[in-house]
Amino acid sequence: FGVDMEVSEEEDLLFPHPFGMLIYKIAKKLGLKTIAISDMYLSSEQIKKILIKNGFYLDHVFSSSDWRKEDIGKYNGKSFVKVCRELNVFPEEIIHFGDNIQSDFINANEKGVASIHLPSAMEELMQDDRINPTVKSALKNMDTLESSLLLGNLSRRLKEGYFGVGYNVARAFGYIQGGLTAVAFLSFMEEEALANGKKALFCLTRDGFTIKQAAEIFGTSIDFRVIWSSRRMCLVPLLAKNAFWVLPSLFPYRSGVLRLSEELKRLHLALPEDVEDFESDNYHDFLKYLESMGSKWREIIGSEANSYRDYLRSEMDQYEDEDIALVDVGWGLTSHKAIDQLLGSCLSGFYLGTHDKAYNNDRIKNLFFSYGEPKKICTALMSAVEILELIFSDASPSAVRVSRSKFGFEPEFEKRDSSDLSRDIFVREVRAGMLDFLKDIAPYRSILKADALKDAAEAVCIALIENPTAQEYSFLGNIPHVREVGKSQFYPISYWWNPQSNxxxxxxxxxxxxxxxxxxxxxxxxxxxxxxxxxxxxxxxxxxxxxxxxxxxxxxxxxxxxxxxxxxxxxx
Incomplete structure (x- = not known):
């Protein structure tokens, strides 16, 4: 039974080596006999079945398992002598291709068979200096089914030319770091959701679009839904409730004179005629003035707070609070805190990680680190959170607010500018790579373990963040990114990401x-x-x-x- 299962898995997992297939086709056109010689415990018939499934119709298949009692194999060179006798040919009439330098090359030559070393796809992957060596070493050293599947799919994609002649760094980043992180996150959420009776996971936009699409491709038993959200959309309504903890996020420090009308305009708000257009070059004085406005905030915010609260309820009210969870990338969880306060709830949440000053409730679960612990992992990943955010980024416009209409609730969007459009080019490539990895790995989801996936994703992300190649840092580091709420200036990711190796x-x-x-x-x-x-x-x-x-x-x-x-x- 075990052997039958393995043969079945081999049939699904193995793929033809492109150069090996080319050699086979040339041999067939030349009218030469084609044979396979294997050092393996599977029988020649079992191996033949796998070869046929992959397009190799050979004249003869030999396996050392058929000659086990005679101690004949390529490992000792005796297979080559045995094959020559079986086929009634001289050694010099055979040319042998193989990927094992000792068994296929040295031993064959010693027995008089001309041999050519044909590196395996995995060897070529490990030798290709375009693929980050620290990332490859991290996966190889893990030696798990999950890391092996990633390396196997990566070597196949590389051999197929998936990453392009010039090597598409964004696509490769999406496939390796993005794909593995997405699979780890989805597996983690499904395991936690099933264990805690969650019926629906609400993904906050814009990252939520990518997370939901990833879930659909990977296939999960949990219902993933998307709700309109942004930090601006979540935090601004709380000003109407005088929840002034949101002020530093909505009005971040900036040098020079701060003018109230300009800051409100950035947040898509208008200054009432009877409110002073306060300005100051002292950031703390500016925040104090914002607090002193008190009830004026209700006038400025208008019906926006009630509209967003009612929108959230319309999406979630079919469930009890205990049945749902919010989903996003993470870090400070200001949006989660705002939604909890708007709804008067204490909702569950799933995130990649939270730093030590993040909003906390006992229903929030994190994949990599929770409230700054483990410190080593938190420090490593938080040193380049823009890289992790890039994985789930979406090219759609950011939502500003939702408004009521005769059709229900409709979002109002941020106007896109040249920096947005420039970033979108990279985002689409990263996303394409990540989704392709999910398609490649989805057939094996039933045998993947959430903890092992988490460890592998953590390892490849830290390896890239701490030891990027020059090409990775130059390319990914120049992708535009903005941290602030509302319309603001973009900086290259390298503004925050500064690994020693660069x-x-x-x-x-x-x-x-x-x-x-x-x-x-x-x-x-x-x-x-x-x-x-x-x-x-x-x-x-x-x-x-x-x-x-x-x-x-x-x-x-x-x-x-x-x-x-x-x-x-x-x-x-």
């Missing part, structure tokens, strides 16, 4: 020399400003980002450097 050793040593100079010679203010001018130019260059910061941080500290970068970006 700066070459010579530049690192130069930066250390500068740091030493700053410490030892106590530079004048004028000299410091010279360093600032040079560093400010480099801050926006993805490759030199780390070097610029290493020059400036000892002088001014992390907080001031971030403000300086904002200022330089604004001026540019």
């Amino acid at each position: 700066a070459d050793q010579e530049e690192i040593e130069k930066s250390l020399e500068v740091e030493s100079l700053v410490e030892e010679k106590h530079l004048s203010q004028e000299s410091k400003l010279d360093f600032v001018a040079e560093g400010a130019k480099n801050i926006q260059r993805s490759w030199h980002n780390r070097i610029a910061r290493s020059i400036l941080t000892p002088i001014f500290g992390h907080s001031r450097i971030n403000k300086l970068s904002d200022f330089v970006y604004d001026r540019n």
